[in-house]
Amino acid sequence: MKKSLKNIFIFLVFLFLFLPIIVLVIFSFNSSELNIVFENFTLNWYINLFDNRELIEAFSNTIIIAIVSTIISVIIGTLGAIGLHKYDFAFKNVINKLLYIPIVIPEIVLGISLLSIYTLFKLELSIYTILLSHIVFSIPFVVVSVRSAISNNVDVLENASYDLGASNFQTLFYVTLPSILSGVKSGALLSFTLSLDDVIISYFTAGPSSNTLPLKIYSMIKTGITPDVYALSTILLLVVFIVLTISILVQMRSIRRNSI
Amino acid sequence: MKKILLVFVLFLLVGCSENKNELNVLNWSSYIPDEVIYDFEDKYDIELNYSTYSSNEELLAKVTSAKEGTYDLIFPSDYMVEIMKSKDMLMMLDKTKLKNYSNIDSRYLNMDFDKGNFYSLPFLAASTLIAYNTETIKDNITSYNDLLNPKYREEIVLLDDQRIIIGIALMALGYDMNETSDTAIDSAKEWLLKLMPNVKLFDSDSPKSFLITKEVNIGLIWNAEAGIAMQENPNIRVVYPKEGFNLSVDNYAILKGSKNVENAYLFIDYLLEGEVMKKIIESYPYYNVNTKTNELLNSMYLSNPASNISDDDFSRATLVKNVGTAIKKFDRVWAEIK
Amino acid sequence: MKKENKFFKYLSLFPISFYVIVLILLPLIYIFCLSFLTSDYYGGINYSLTLSNYLNLVDLVYIKLFIKSFLIALVSTFICICIAYPFVIFVSQKKKIVKNIIMTLVMVPFLTNSLIRTYGWIVLLRKTGIVNTFLEDLNVISSPISFIYNDFGIILGMVYTLLPFMILPLFSAVDKIDKSVIEASYDLGSTSFKTFFNIIVPQTKVGLFNGSLMVFIPAIGYFFIADLLGGGKLMLIGNLIKNQFLSARNWPFGAAVSISLVLITFGLVKIYQKIGGKMDDLGGF
Numbered sequence: 001m002k003k004s005l006k007n008i009f010i011f012l013v014f015l016f017l018f019l020p021i022i023v024l025v026i027f028s029f030n031s032s033e034l035n036i037v038f039e040n041f042t043l044n045w046y047i048n049l050f051d052n053r054e055l056i057e058a059f060s061n062t063i064i065i066a067i068v069s070t071i072i073s074v075i076i077g078t079l080g081a082i083g084l085h086k087y088d089f090a091f092k093n094v095i096n097k098l099l100y101i102p103i104v105i106p107e108i109v110l111g112i113s114l115l116s117i118y119t120l121f122k123l124e125l126s127i128y129t130i131l132l133s134h135i136v137f138s139i140p141f142v143v144v145s146v147r148s149a150i151s152n153n154v155d156v157l158e159n160a161s162y163d164l165g166a167s168n169f170q171t172l173f174y175v176t177l178p179s180i181l182s183g184v185k186s187g188a189l190l191s192f193t194l195s196l197d198d199v200i201i202s203y204f205t206a207g208p209s210s211n212t213l214p215l216k217i218y219s220m221i222k223t224g225i226t227p228d229v230y231a232l233s234t235i236l237l238l239v240v241f242i243v244l245t246i247s248i249l250v251q252m253r254s255i256r257r258n259s260i
Numbered sequence: 261m262k263k264i265l266l267v268f269v270l271f272l273l274v275g276c277s278e279n280k281n282e283l284n285v286l287n288w289s290s291y292i293p294d295e296v297i298y299d300f301e302d303k304y305d306i307e308l309n310y311s312t313y314s315s316n317e318e319l320l321a322k323v324t325s326a327k328e329g330t331y332d333l334i335f336p337s338d339y340m341v342e343i344m345k346s347k348d349m350l351m352m353l354d355k356t357k358l359k360n361y362s363n364i365d366s367r368y369l370n371m372d373f374d375k376g377n378f379y380s381l382p383f384l385a386a387s388t389l390i391a392y393n394t395e396t397i398k399d400n401i402t403s404y405n406d407l408l409n410p411k412y413r414e415e416i417v418l419l420d421d422q423r424i425i426i427g428i429a430l431m432a433l434g435y436d437m438n439e440t441s442d443t444a445i446d447s448a449k450e451w452l453l454k455l456m457p458n459v460k461l462f463d464s465d466s467p468k469s470f471l472i473t474k475e476v477n478i479g480l481i482w483n484a485e486a487g488i489a490m491q492e493n494p495n496i497r498v499v500y501p502k503e504g505f506n507l508s509v510d511n512y513a514i515l516k517g518s519k520n521v522e523n524a525y526l527f528i529d530y531l532l533e534g535e536v537m538k539k540i541i542e543s544y545p546y547y548n549v550n551t552k553t554n555e556l557l558n559s560m561y562l563s564n565p566a567s568n569i570s571d572d573d574f575s576r577a578t579l580v581k582n583v584g585t586a587i588k589k590f591d592r593v594w595a596e597i598k
Numbered sequence: 599m600k601k602e603n604k605f606f607k608y609l610s611l612f613p614i615s616f617y618v619i620v621l622i623l624l625p626l627i628y629i630f631c632l633s634f635l636t637s638d639y640y641g642g643i644n645y646s647l648t649l650s651n652y653l654n655l656v657d658l659v660y661i662k663l664f665i666k667s668f669l670i671a672l673v674s675t676f677i678c679i680c681i682a683y684p685f686v687i688f689v690s691q692k693k694k695i696v697k698n699i700i701m702t703l704v705m706v707p708f709l710t711n712s713l714i715r716t717y718g719w720i721v722l723l724r725k726t727g728i729v730n731t732f733l734e735d736l737n738v739i740s741s742p743i744s745f746i747y748n749d750f751g752i753i754l755g756m757v758y759t760l761l762p763f764m765i766l767p768l769f770s771a772v773d774k775i776d777k778s779v780i781e782a783s784y785d786l787g788s789t790s791f792k793t794f795f796n797i798i799v800p801q802t803k804v805g806l807f808n809g810s811l812m813v814f815i816p817a818i819g820y821f822f823i824a825d826l827l828g829g830g831k832l833m834l835i836g837n838l839i840k841n842q843f844l845s846a847r848n849w850p851f852g853a854a855v856s857i858s859l860v861l862i863t864f865g866l867v868k869i870y871q872k873i874g875g876k877m878d879d880l881g882g883f
Contacts, residue, residue, distance in 0.1 A: 006688040008702070013685050017707045017761070020718025023728070027721065031674030054296065054310075076613045079844050083610025091615075098618045098875050101626070104811070105863050108836050109856045112843050113625035114379050115325065116853075119622045120628060124327045136621045139614070168606045197712055204843070208284040208331055209309035220608055221826055222465035225717055233714050240709045244702050247303060251698055318845040325843070399618075414744065420830050461747055462830035473726045475747070519746055591846055595659050 069134035077142025092133035111204035125207030138191030149183025294560035328517035360532035380511035391486035402434035487566035633853035651854035671817035674756035747829030764809035771805025
């Protein structure tokens with residue numbers, strides 16, 4: 001097949017992926033609230049963004065939940081991955097297998113089973129139940145990505161560290177963690193993005209005072225989304241783009257350096 | 261590094277759990293404008309957590325699955341008040357705490373579902389009506405049976421509410437909307453199956469949007485939704501069907517175990533103020549049950565047939581009743597037609 | 599040589615074991631038990647044992663719903679494969695830096711809210727939406743096309759939301775194929791199609807199945823896509839479960855549906871392992 005045809009295909013796939021995003025960016029500058037035709041250019045939605053209390057509160061809830069759930073799942077997941085690698089115990093295999101459950105089962109099943117357990121234990125649905133639920137689905141992803149970074153090399157290094165008289169914690173902080181850092185990082189990134197965009201599990205475990213941005217948008221879609229939500233999304237998109245561009249630039253530099 | 265993270269986590273956790281002066285309200289979607297809520301929060305310095313539902317069944321499920329005390333104030337319709345009363349979920353209301361109690365239109369007090377209004381007070385009344393766009397639908401629609409016309413393929417939006425929609429099928433066939441005999445329910449199912457090719461959408465949250473954007477041209481929707489659609493597009497007409505129609509009275513009710521009872525009364529009393537109710541009813545033009553507000557309403561509201569029932573039409577209104585375990589027949593029909 | 603430090607062992611293993619037992623195993627066992635109980639019709643649960651929730655599932659209404667839901671998930675998966683395969687093959691032929699940029703860009707939509715993107719499709723495709731208005735202005739069509747609020751809308755939404763989950767595992771599989779094998783195949787006179795089916799597919803079947811799992815399983819449960827793009831009319835298994843828990847008040851029946859879904863999932867995962875798939879590759883993109 002011709003190269004140009006292949007490039008057109010790649011372009012079309014990107015068009016498909018980005019079309020709705022382009023729409024939301026354009027309509028965030030539209031003076032009409034109805035999202036039907038583009039009337040006039042305006043920046044008002046960006047300026048008035050902070051007057052929408054509920055939207056801002058939902059947004060900050062989302063960010064707080066994403067940060068805290070990522071930190072906690074990274075700690076538990078990383079320690080767990082190391083422990084499961086190092087030690088043998090009776091139910092190790094069972095634990096290892098059960099860890100895959102949140103990754104494979106449909107989110108809705110995880111959502112309703114957590115809701116049922118919270119109801120059973122009379123836990124009040126609130127921002128904490130959402131937080132806990134996000135930790136539940138994030139940990140396995142952290143364990144998997146950390147595990148992929150633990151190689152035999154790490155064992156050798158650790159043994160060397162012990163031989164040189166380092167304590168367990170010295171070894172953990174100065175030998176083990178640095179050598180699996182890439183796995184920890186990608187696990188953290190994964191759980192952060194999963195938490196940021198989660199609809200289904202939050203939907204079942206949210207309480208009255210705990211709107212998250214996806215839940216807020218879900219309820220707004222039904223009654224009509226106002227362009228300030230587009231404005232907020234456009235700002236977020238810009239942040240994502242900047243971060244990604246930096247990471248690509250860093251990659252380019254390292255590739256160039258390696259080729260010299 | 262780790263210490264910094266720990267401090268950060270603790271800080272966030274403490275930040276979230278500071279004790280606030282709160283009120284947890286669970287209400288229908290598209291029912292109270294944000295402005296009214298913000299004004300209340302500012303006036304009384306109470307943080308009002310507002311969540312929504314789109315059917316009485318969803319309200320019941322949300323309340324029963326949450327721990328007691330999660331929600332304070334709810335807005336169940338007539339038959340749901342009866343069900344919740346029978347499940348001992350509602351708190352006895354102390355009307356002396358409401359200085360605006362006398363504003364309530366007495367026609368809506370002391371109704372069958374809560375004689376003496378011990379557990380509930382009316383907030384608004386709503387009906388389910390036919391609304392259609394006369395630009396594209398040239399026929400004169402007067403009856404539910406007109407909607408079966410094969411010309412209207414994929415032209416209808418229905419409320420996503422099983423009791424009301426199955427009730428409408430029953431009324432179309434000449435039954436009472438609370439009929440539960442097997443023959444009646446079966447023929448209602450057949451009637452709905454005949455209607456289905458004409459139905460494009462089910463939506464309770466904002467069915468008006470589909471009429472306004474011309475996604476569909478006919479709706480069996482809440483009267484206020486029709487009213488707003490008519491303000492946006494004057495070609496939209498509303499019909500009180502000749503077979504009768506559903507009237508729902510939505511009520512204030514405080515849940516047993518509520519932790520913010522005083523704030524709930526403050527909010528009810530605030531909503532009973534004539535000016536406040538005027539703001540609500542002008543944003544969502546349902547039937548007003550507040551005599552003070554009546555004096556304040558503008559001509560746009562008063563001239564809108566979707567927001568004002570004539571006495572003649574009122575005689576054909578029916579309330580949904582609690583049908584007890586016969587509800588499983590309704591569940592089943594709903595699963596079969598959708 | 600290795601110092602056995604009991605403290606560190608417990609510190610690393612206790613939280614994860616506690617988590618697995620209390621927050622994964624217990625909820626599933628509870629849902630399993632729940633599926634054998636009965637509900638009174640106003641949301642309460644009666645502690646009397648029954649098989650009726652499972653027997654109810656064999657009802658024609660629910661069998662139809664299961665079949666429809668699986669069909670939609672299958673079609674969505676198939677379309678994702680049709681888009682992702684050529685895409686990753688073409689991308690894998692690019693220079694390394696271009697590859698990296700393209701694969702990063704694939705992740706971008708994934709990092710913006712999926713609901714707002716779904717709403718973007720509504721704005722584009724409804725009857726008075728951008729696409730219909732545009733086509734009408736060009737006189738291509740005389741009356742607007744119903745793109746959404748039907749099966750097409752649901753499938754579009756699923757493909758759109760889940761496509762990255764197919765592209766990523768498939769890309770890492772295709773990118774690993776030795777390019778000289780493909781060239782050799784061409785040299786021996788194979789056509790592109792033959793090369794694709796004889797060389798590429800067999801070598802990437804694990805990645806293909808991985809991607810298919812990551813599309814198929816969510817597509818059964820993503821009730822919000824069906825709600826927003828299907829017009830609330832057609833129900834997927836996900837909608838059925840949601841309704842049982844959040845409006846029909848019948849938790850035991852919802853639990854039975856969920857357990858059946860879990861069993862189907864486990865079956866699919868077993869097949870994946872049989873063909874040589876590693877569990878760690880699922881979701882470890």
